[in-house]
Amino acid sequence: DQQVKQNSPSLSVQEGRISILNCDYTNSMFDYFLWYKKYPAEGPTFLISISSIKDKNEDGRFTVFLNKSAKHLSLHIVPSQPGDSAVYFCAADTGTASKLTFGTGTRLQVTL
Amino acid sequence: DVKVTQSSRYLVKRTGEKVFLECVQDMDHENMFWYRQDPGLGLRLIYFSYDVKMKEKGDIPEGYSVSREKKERFSLILESTSTNQTSMYLCASRSPGQNTEAFFGQGTRLTVV
Numbered sequence: 001d002q003q004v005k006q007n008s009p010s011l012s013v014q015e016g017r018i019s020i021l022n023c024d025y026t027n028s029m030f031d032y033f034l035w036y037k038k039y040p041a042e043g044p045t046f047l048i049s050i051s052s053i054k055d056k057n058e059d060g061r062f063t064v065f066l067n068k069s070a071k072h073l074s075l076h077i078v079p080s081q082p083g084d085s086a087v088y089f090c091a092a093d094t095g096t097a098s099k100l101t102f103g104t105g106t107r108l109q110v111t112l
Numbered sequence: 113d114v115k116v117t118q119s120s121r122y123l124v125k126r127t128g129e130k131v132f133l134e135c136v137q138d139m140d141h142e143n144m145f146w147y148r149q150d151p152g153l154g155l156r157l158i159y160f161s162y163d164v165k166m167k168e169k170g171d172i173p174e175g176y177s178v179s180r181e182k183k184e185r186f187s188l189i190l191e192s193t194s195t196n197q198t199s200m201y202l203c204a205s206r207s208p209g210q211n212t213e214a215f216f217g218q219g220t221r222l223t224v225v
C-alpha cells in the first residue's frame with residue numbers, strides 16, 4: 001500500500017517558468033515532509049522540508065506548500081533552470097519512527 | 113563535508129552468488145537505512161538500524177539481511193542473488209529525533225545475470 005504517492009511520473013517545463021511537483025499521502029500520522037532531488041547514477045540529495053505545524057517553507061527558488069486537510073504537498077520551483085532536470089522524490093515520516101517513506105518520484109525535464 | 117560512502121558504484125554478479133554491500137558514514141548517526149530504487153516504484157526500504165547490532169525489517173526485507181557491528185558501518189547482504197534483485201541500492205544515515213534530513217550515499221548499481 002503506497003502511503004506516499006506522486007501521481008505524475010514526468011513533467012516537462014520550459015526554462016524560466018514555474019515547475020510544480022505534487023505529492024499526496026494517506027497516513028495521517030505523517031508530520032514531517034521532505035523533497036529530494038536525484039540525478040542518474042547518484043544518490044538523492046536533500047532539497048527542502050516542511051513540518052506539519054507550517055503550511056509553507058521557502059528556500060531560494062524552492063517553496064514547499066503543505067495542505068494537511070487534503071493530505072497534499074507541492075514543490076514549486078521558480079524560475080526553473082536546465083540544471084533542475086532530475087527525478088524528485090517526496091518523503092514523509094511520523095517524527096518518531098526515523099524511517100522515511102518515499103513516493104515513486106517525478107522526472108522533471110526543463111527545456112530551453 | 114558530511115559523507116555516506118558505499119563500497120561499490122557498479123557490481124555485476126551471477127545468479128546464486130553472495131553479495132555484500134557496505135556503507136560507511138562519518139556523521140556519528142545512530143540511524144542507518146538500506147533502500148532500493150526501481151523505475152516506477154520509487155525508493156523502498158529494505159532494512160534499517162537505529163543502533164549497533166539492532167535492526168528492523170523495512171517494507172521489502174525478503175532475500176536480504178543486514179549487519180551493524182559498528183556505529184559507522186551498515187552492511188546489506190544478499191545471500192543468494194536472483195535476477196529480480198537487479199536494482200540501484202542506496203544507503204542512508206540520519207540523526208535520531210524530529211525534523212532531520214537523511215543523507216544518502218552515491219548508490220550501488222547491482223546487476224544480477
